[in-house]
Amino acid sequence: xxxxxxxxxxxxxxxxxxxxxxxxxxxxxxxxxxxxxxxxxxxxxxxxxxxxxxxxxxxxxxxxxxxxxxxxxxxxxxxxxxxxxxxxxxxxxxxxxxxxxxxxxxxxxxxxxxxxxxxxxxxxxxxxxxxxxxxxxxxxxxxxxxxxxxxxxxxxx
Amino acid sequence: xxxxxxxxxxxxxxxxxxxxxxxxxxxxxxxxxxxxxxxxxxxxxxxxxxxxxxxxxxxxxxxxxxxxxxxxxxxxxxxxxxxxxxxxxxxxxxxxxxxxxxxxxxxxxxxxxxxxxxxxxxxxxxxxxxxxxxxxxxxxxxxxxxxxxxxxxxxxx
Amino acid sequence: xxxxxxxxxxxxxxxxxxxxxxxxxxxxxxxxxxxxxxxxxxxxxxxxxxxxxxxxxxxxxxxxxxxxxxxxxxxxxxxxxxxxxxxxxxxxxxxxxxxxxxxxxxxxxxxxxxxxxxxxxxxxxxxxxxxxxxxxxxxxxxxxxxxxxxxxxxxxx
Amino acid sequence: xxxxxxxxxxxxxxxxxxxxxxxxxxxxxxxxxxxxxxxxxxxxxxxxxxxxxxxxxxxxxxxxxxxxxxxxxxxxxxxxxxxxxxxxxxxxxxxxxxxxxxxxxxxxxxxxxxxxxxxxxxxxxxxxxxxxxxxxxxxxxxxxxxxxxxxxxxxxx
Amino acid sequence: xxxxxxxxxxxxxxxxxxxxxxxxxxxxxxxxxxxxxxxxxxxxxxxxxxxxxxxxxxxxxxxxxxxxxxxxxxxxxxxxxxxxxxxxxxxxxxxxxxxxxxxxxxxxxxxxxxxxxxxxxxxxxxxxxxxxxxxxxxxxxxxxxxxxxxxxxxxxx
Numbered sequence: 001x002x003x004x005x006x007x008x009x010x011x012x013x014x015x016x017x018x019x020x021x022x023x024x025x026x027x028x029x030x031x032x033x034x035x036x037x038x039x040x041x042x043x044x045x046x047x048x049x050x051x052x053x054x055x056x057x058x059x060x061x062x063x064x065x066x067x068x069x070x071x072x073x074x075x076x077x078x079x080x081x082x083x084x085x086x087x088x089x090x091x092x093x094x095x096x097x098x099x100x101x102x103x104x105x106x107x108x109x110x111x112x113x114x115x116x117x118x119x120x121x122x123x124x125x126x127x128x129x130x131x132x133x134x135x136x137x138x139x140x141x142x143x144x145x146x147x148x149x150x151x152x153x154x155x156x157x
Numbered sequence: 158x159x160x161x162x163x164x165x166x167x168x169x170x171x172x173x174x175x176x177x178x179x180x181x182x183x184x185x186x187x188x189x190x191x192x193x194x195x196x197x198x199x200x201x202x203x204x205x206x207x208x209x210x211x212x213x214x215x216x217x218x219x220x221x222x223x224x225x226x227x228x229x230x231x232x233x234x235x236x237x238x239x240x241x242x243x244x245x246x247x248x249x250x251x252x253x254x255x256x257x258x259x260x261x262x263x264x265x266x267x268x269x270x271x272x273x274x275x276x277x278x279x280x281x282x283x284x285x286x287x288x289x290x291x292x293x294x295x296x297x298x299x300x301x302x303x304x305x306x307x308x309x310x311x312x313x314x
Numbered sequence: 315x316x317x318x319x320x321x322x323x324x325x326x327x328x329x330x331x332x333x334x335x336x337x338x339x340x341x342x343x344x345x346x347x348x349x350x351x352x353x354x355x356x357x358x359x360x361x362x363x364x365x366x367x368x369x370x371x372x373x374x375x376x377x378x379x380x381x382x383x384x385x386x387x388x389x390x391x392x393x394x395x396x397x398x399x400x401x402x403x404x405x406x407x408x409x410x411x412x413x414x415x416x417x418x419x420x421x422x423x424x425x426x427x428x429x430x431x432x433x434x435x436x437x438x439x440x441x442x443x444x445x446x447x448x449x450x451x452x453x454x455x456x457x458x459x460x461x462x463x464x465x466x467x468x469x470x471x
Numbered sequence: 472x473x474x475x476x477x478x479x480x481x482x483x484x485x486x487x488x489x490x491x492x493x494x495x496x497x498x499x500x501x502x503x504x505x506x507x508x509x510x511x512x513x514x515x516x517x518x519x520x521x522x523x524x525x526x527x528x529x530x531x532x533x534x535x536x537x538x539x540x541x542x543x544x545x546x547x548x549x550x551x552x553x554x555x556x557x558x559x560x561x562x563x564x565x566x567x568x569x570x571x572x573x574x575x576x577x578x579x580x581x582x583x584x585x586x587x588x589x590x591x592x593x594x595x596x597x598x599x600x601x602x603x604x605x606x607x608x609x610x611x612x613x614x615x616x617x618x619x620x621x622x623x624x625x626x627x628x
Numbered sequence: 629x630x631x632x633x634x635x636x637x638x639x640x641x642x643x644x645x646x647x648x649x650x651x652x653x654x655x656x657x658x659x660x661x662x663x664x665x666x667x668x669x670x671x672x673x674x675x676x677x678x679x680x681x682x683x684x685x686x687x688x689x690x691x692x693x694x695x696x697x698x699x700x701x702x703x704x705x706x707x708x709x710x711x712x713x714x715x716x717x718x719x720x721x722x723x724x725x726x727x728x729x730x731x732x733x734x735x736x737x738x739x740x741x742x743x744x745x746x747x748x749x750x751x752x753x754x755x756x757x758x759x760x761x762x763x764x765x766x767x768x769x770x771x772x773x774x775x776x777x778x779x780x781x782x783x784x785x
Contacts, residue, residue, distance in 0.1 A: 008296050013310045015297030037293040039281045039302070042237065042253060046244035053248050065297075071257065074234055077388055080356065082241035084396035087360035088403065089245065091367050096356060100385065111312035124353045136351040139322050140329030140379075145353070153327045155425035165610050170624045172611030194607040196595045196616070199551065199567060203558035210562050222611075228571065231548055239555035246559065268626040391702055394670065398710035401674035402717065405681050410670060414699065438667045450665040453636050454643030454693075459667070467641045469739040479767050484781045486768030508764040510752045510773070513708065513724060517715035524719050536768075542728065545705055553712035560716065582783040 002031040002129050005051030005060035007094075011040040012065035014114035016097060020061050023122035028130070041066055041098070042075055045082030048094045052086070059129050060094040063118055068102035076100070093128050097121045099146070117146035159188040159286050162208030162217035164251075168197040169222035171271035173254060177218050180279035185287070198223055198255070199232055202239030205251045209243070216286050217251040220275055225259035233257070250285050254278045256303070274303035316345040316443050319365030319374035321408075325354040326379035328428035330411060334375050337436035342444070355380055355412070356389055359396030362408045366400070373443050374408040377432055382416035390414070407442050411435045413460070431460035473502040473600050476522030476531035478565075482511040483536035485585035487568060491532050494593035499601070512537055512569070513546055516553030519565045523557070530600050531565040534589055539573035547571070564599050568592045570617070588617035630659040630757050633679030633688035635722075639668040640693035642742035644725060648689050651750035656758070669694055669726070670703055673710030676722045680714070687757050688722040691746055696730035704728070721756050725749045727774070745774035 004024060008017035021033055034055045038047045041064035051057040062083055066076040076098055083094050097118050104110035124145070127134040142150040161181060165174035178190055191212045195204045198221035208214040219240055223233040233255055244251050254275055261267035281302070284291040299307040318338060322331035335347055348369045352361045355378035365371040376397055380390040390412055397408050411432050418424035438459070441448040456464040475495060479488035492504055505526045509518045512535035522528040533554055537547040547569055558565050568589050575581035595616070598605040613621040632652060636645035649661055662683045666675045669692035679685040690711055694704040704726055711722050725746050732738035752773070755762040770778040 010292055010295040010298055010300040012297045013299040013307060014312075015309070017296050035293060035296075036289070037296040038250075038285070039252070039278070039292070039300070042241060043250065045241050046248065046250055049245045049248050073388075074230075075237075077392065078234065078237045078241060080389075080392045081238065081395065082245060084356060084359050084392060085242070085399070086245050088363045088396060088400050091360065091363050093352075093357065093360055095353070107310040108312060111310045114310075121353070128352070132350070135324055135353070136349060138324040139331050139349075139351040140326045141324055142327040143324040143353070150327060152329070153421040153425045153428075155328075155422060167606055167609040167612055167614040169611045170613040170621060171626075172623070174610050192607060192610075193603070194610040195564075195599070196566070196592070196606070196614070199555060200564065202555050203562065203564055206559045206562050231544075232551075235548065235551045235555060238552065239559060242556070243559050264624040265626060268624045271624075387702075391706065394703075394706045395709065398670060398673050398706060399713070402677045402710060402714050405674065405677050407666075407671065407674055409667070435667070442666070446664070449638055449667070450663060452638040453645050453663075453665045454640045455638055456641040457638040457667070464641060466643070467735040467739045467742075469642075469736060481763055481766040481769055481771040483768045484770040484778060485783075486780070488767050506764060506767075507760070508767045509721075509756070510723070510749070510763070510771070513712060514721065516712050517719065517721055520716045520719050545701075546708075549705065549708045549712060552709065553716060556713070557716050578781040579783060582781045585781075 003055065003057045004031050004033050004125060005048065005055060005057035006033060006035040007044050007047040007051060007060055008037050008063040009040050009044070010037060012063065014065065014111050016063040016099070016114050016118040019115045019118035020063060020122040023119040024126060027123065027126045030130070040075070041079040044079050045086050048083060048086045052090045052092060059092060059125050061097060061121060061125050062094050063097045065099050065101060065114065068100065095121045095125050113146045120145040160212065160214045161188050161190050161282060162205065162212060162214035163190060163192040164201050164204040164208060164217055165194050165220040166197050166201070167194060169220065171222065171268050173220040173256070173271050173275040176272045176275035177220060177279040180276040181283060184280065184283045187287070197232070198236040201236050202243050205240060205243045209247045209249060216249060216282050218254060218278060218282050219251050220254045222256050222258060222271065225257065252278045252282050270303045277302040317369065317371045318345050318347050318439060319362065319369060319371035320347060320349040321358050321361040321365060321374055322351050322377040323354050323358070324351060326377065328379065328425050330377040330413070330428050330432040333429045333432035334377060334436040337433040338440060341437065341440045344444070354389070355393040358393050359400050362397060362400045366404045366406060373406060373439050375411060375435060375439050376408050377411045379413050379415060379428065382414065409435045409439050427460045434459040474526065474528045475502050475504050475596060476519065476526060476528035477504060477506040478515050478518040478522060478531055479508050479534040480511050480515070481508060483534065485536065485582050487534040487570070487585050487589040490586045490589035491534060491593040494590040495597060498594065498597045501601070511546070512550040515550050516557050519554060519557045523561045523563060530563060530596050532568060532592060532596050533565050534568045536570045536572060536585065539571065566592045566596050584617045591616040631683065631685045632659050632661050632753060633676065633683060633685035634661060634663040635672050635675040635679060635688055636665050636691040637668050637672070638665060640691065642693065642739050644691040644727070644742050644746040647743045647746035648691060648750040651747040652754060655751065655754045658758070668703070669707040672707050673714050676711060676714045680718045680720060687720060687753050689725060689749060689753050690722050691725045693727050693729060693742065696728065723749045723753050741774045748773040
């Protein structure tokens with residue numbers, strides 16, 4: 001039985017944790033989900049650490065929605081660095097699902113993007129723990145989570 | 158008996174530590190507070206480390222007020238990175254309460270913001286140690302500490 | 315028997331992992347290749363850590379293709395910092411092969427650059443594990459991976 | 472008997488180490504000073520580490536004077552990050568006393584600022600090891616080291 | 629017998645490693661030199677780690693020549709952070725000798741600067757291991773490696 005951690009925030013304006021959990025449940029069985037909600041993205045590194053150490057998670061999905069101001073970009077950067085550190089301390093993946101408020105043109109698109117990106121990263125998380133060689137088939141294929149895949153470059157040279 | 162650490166600075170222009178302590182005391186009992194004041198925000202990471210290691214704190218609230226200049230932004234960034242590192246070394250939360258001097262339009266608003274943000278993060282700290290599942294109810298709800306909550310996105314799609 | 319790890323992404327728009335593997339195989343024998351594909355560049359640090367710890371790799375080649383936007387530059391920076399940390403934790407090289415989408419004038423050149431840089435770093439990886447003194451002959455020679463070598467400065471002084 | 476480390480540089484244009492030592496000696500007894508001079512600010516993190524590990528210092532005062540160019544700002548940032556890391560590795564304070572060349576309007580003011588800031592941080596260091604609760608009285612009081620204190624905000628709300 | 633490590637790159641356009649070695653040999657005896665050449669500056673942190681751990685170096689001189697583009701500045705920053713981390717992990721100095729291509733007005737000056745800075749840092753390395761108190765005489769004296777020393781500030785106040 002694998003354990004998947006969901007770390008999310010009260011700062012985010014969309015319940016991405018719910019989307020991720022819903023997607024995971026649609027993909028199969030053989031895992032248990034532990035959810036841990038913290039105030040903001042800068043709390044996600046320690047939330048992930050706690051999910052690994054106290055809840056024995058095999059992988060964590062960390063979801064956050066930084067605002068559009070300069071200070072929010074900096075927070076996202078600081079959180080991302082911390083999340084990479086946790087991963088290399090643990091030797092386990094944290095899939096970081098950040099949706100920047102200014103990526104979408106309006107609230108409707110923001111909700112759509114947050115839901116879709118959370119789901120597509122939930123799929124990635126599922127494959128990384130149950131079938132790690134699955135992603136190899138898509139190496140270099142220009143996949144994106146949320147907006148449409150851009151695909152591989154056209155070469156012909 | 159839980160121990161809550163308060164790390165604050167002589168650089169800040171508002172006694173946010175006092176606000177946080179006042180708020181904590183209004184919320185319940187079953188905890189002891191240890192306060193540790195240092196010169197500036199860059200001293201907060203080690204102050205938090207000492208609060209965990211020497212004073213056995215279960216959580217720390219780190220409060221600071223960076224100035225509005227470029228060099229102060231950089232100090233805030235360096236402090237924030239260090240505070241994330243301490244958290245993942247300890248597996249315990251440090252709630253970082255920074256109020257940037259240029260977030261407020263005048264000194265009166267600055268004082269109001271510093272007090273309010275300190276209190277709202279003190280609440281978060283209280284829940285994280287006594288009722289960690291409480292915050293889950295607010296996941297994705299667009300909460301803010303200090304200024305008004307922005308709320309979740311309006312979807313309808 | 316040496317083990318060479320290949321960490322690459324589904325985000326990249328060219329299969330650089332394949333180029334690196336092809337190049338390695340053309341250079342000699344005495345090694346085994348383990349490939350690990352992850353979603354994006356920020357997953358490369360933990361992928362490299364796993365390749366060292368679980369697959370006993372002696373060296374890793376980490377390949378990624380950050381996009382041209384500001385946020386992609388930041389991701390590349392965060393990934394690079396994490397990849398340096400993994401190396402100093404392990405005392406082993408990770409050759410970081412990043413091709414920024416905006417380095418090339420069109421998709422054809424991008425494909426050419428991705429292939430060439432991956433191959434030239436695969437060569438470097440080969441030398442670093444089988445003949446570490448080889449590179450010393452080229453110290454200060456202005457070598458580049460991908461675009462043409464710029465060569466040493468012309469002095470005469 | 473406490474041991475206070477002084478880490479300073481040959482790059483700085485004012486002998487801030489001397490100011491710090493002079494100030495410390497004027498404040499009391501019960502401590503020994505160990506001084507370690509390195510080339511530049513980026514050497515201060517390891518200098519501080521050595522002062523803790525080899526010379527058993529209880530606290531370190533790290534003094535440097537970054538130049539006014541972009542590259543100097545980056546060096547100061549890198550040094551500051553390293554100095555925070557040393558502190559959290561050791562659980563001991565390093566008071567970082569940086570005077571940026573462009574903080575002062577001329578060389579006379581630069582010398583005055585370097586001397587004053589070094590002395591005021593030496594005082595902080597003294598209190599942190601001999602009377603750690605002393606600073607609590609000044610929490611939120613808007614203290615500055617070097618230029619005049621800005622004081623707490625005027626509230627009345 | 630002390631061991632001095634030289635870590636340099638094939639990316640650099642001047643053989644700074646040679647300058648450093650030449651200078652060291654002119655200064656005295658009682659040491660052995662180990663040289664390790666890697667592709668680029670981002671490989672210098674692990675090269676230094678290997679020089680300490682596998683070759684038992686007492687100090688390392690890390691030499692690199694970042695290009696003038698934004699991406700090269702970022703690489704230099706990432707390398708510098710990693711080199712500071714290695715130092716504090718080991719408690720030993722790595723003297724970082726970076727010559728930015730855009731520091732010099734032409735190739736002739738670039739060669740001159742690279743040679744001179746490498747030599748002056750080789751001197752610093754020599755003193756740090758054989759006579760660590762030597763540098764104290766120059767504390768706050770405004771020394772520079774490469775271009776002319778700027779000297780201490782003129783005070784008179």
